[in-house]
Amino acid sequence: MTMAAPETTSTAVPFEPGTATIAVVTFNRSGLLTRLLESIEKMDPKPGHVVIVDNASTDDTTAVVDSFRDRVGTELVYRRLETNTGGSGGFSEGMRVAYDLGSDWIWLMDDDVEVMPDGLAKMGKWAPRFKSIQGRRYDFDGSEFYWQYRIAEPLGIPIPFAPSGFDSTGFKEMNSGCFEGMFIHRDIVTQIGLPDPRFFIYWDDQTYGWLASRKTTSVIVDEFVLRRTREIKQWDMGIRHMNASSDAYRYYIMRNRAHIKQYYRSLGVYNPVLFGIGTSLTFVKELIRLLFVERKVRGTSNLFRGLRDGGKIARDASWRPMAPLAESAPGR
Structure with a gap:
């Protein structure tokens, strides 16, 4: 199958933080969500909207969201789903809400991260050049988190030891994606549609990032913009x-x-x-x-x-x- 070459640039206009929306998916982790919202409160600049998709939590998530409405410093949009649709369904709904709000940029993230205060500025620096961007993350202990940013396409699996270093360009091309920090332009969302909720969990973000890479030059950039706040056995x-x-x-x-x-x-x-x-x-x-x-x-x-x-x-x-x-x- 012949495919047109991906685009290499996004837009000539400077990035405007207000055109971006952070879309968060949460489920019964109000303590972690609190830390994330506190980090968004400290951001400079801030996005135009923060969308919280609640996968039918049974804890105090609704009350936590309400407590931040007057302090987060930007418009907070809350969508509580009737059933738990998994991360896949949550991100699909979060993307839909952000898209319908007219957002030019949509920044997806789980509830178990916090944003660096200058995170949006760092991502926005690359926005005039690319339309599908992944920033870097610190792990729970402050170490550099390694993410498998390339897949072996014929096998449909990540390449576990793709080079982790960056050269002077500050970016590397990728053909995957991770909803823990995917920063994507609405033009690409228009072309490939919303994330597929049928996955429920797992492989959904890799597949979505792969689809994006077929439409544009997708990159991971040498910018630390998130930190994981949940320790996982490793x-x-x-x-x-x-x-x-x-x-x-x-x-x-x-x-x-x-x-x-x-x-x-x-x-x-x-x-x-x-x-x-x-x-x-x-x-x-x-x-x-x-x-x-x-x-x-x-x-x-x-x-x-x-x-x-x-x-x-x-x-x-x-x-x-x-x-x-x-x-x-x-x-x-």
Whole structure:
């Protein structure tokens, strides 16, 4: 399949912070959300809007959001969903709300990070040049967090040891994405549509970033703009870490390979042999995670359940990718 070369520039006009919206997804973590909102309160400059999507929390999240309305320093938009739609559904809704607000830039993030005070200024520095940008993060302990910014496309899996260093340009091209800090222009959202809520959790941001990279030059920039505020059990492998997981994650990791397969098919890049190898490598990686990070053997049944249910998705002839959006006049 022949594809047009991605765009390399976004806009000639300077970045205006008020045209950006931070979209946050939260679920029953009001303490972490409080830290994030406190960090947004300290930002300079601030975005035009902050959108909070609440995945049907049962704690005091609503009260926490209300307590920040008069102190966060920008318009706060709260959407409480009736059911838990997972991170995928939450980010899809957050992107939709931000887009409908007329935002030129949408900055996605989980509730377990905080923003550096000058984070938006650092991202905005790159906005006149690129339309899909990922900043860097500090880990919980203050160390540099390594994110796998490139995928081996035929396999559909991250390249675990892609170079972490930056040269004098200050950026590296990527073909993936992470909703913990994705900074994306509405033009790209218009073309590729909203994040796919069918993933529920896992592979959704990688797939969305990959779709964006087919439309524009996507980059990770050498700017620390976020810090993780939640400690996660890890296996320190020296060059990188492997985080602990859960039974739910194990299930969706394998099931959602089928959604990636369907996207690949729809775009004419699916190679059954190579993609199958990627799925096998993913399965082995999750076994290693069980044994060496979580130090247990129970949990493999969730991997097999995911493969089984993924087979149903892969055979669904009615499956269609998320549709592009019809551009409308800005709502701001």
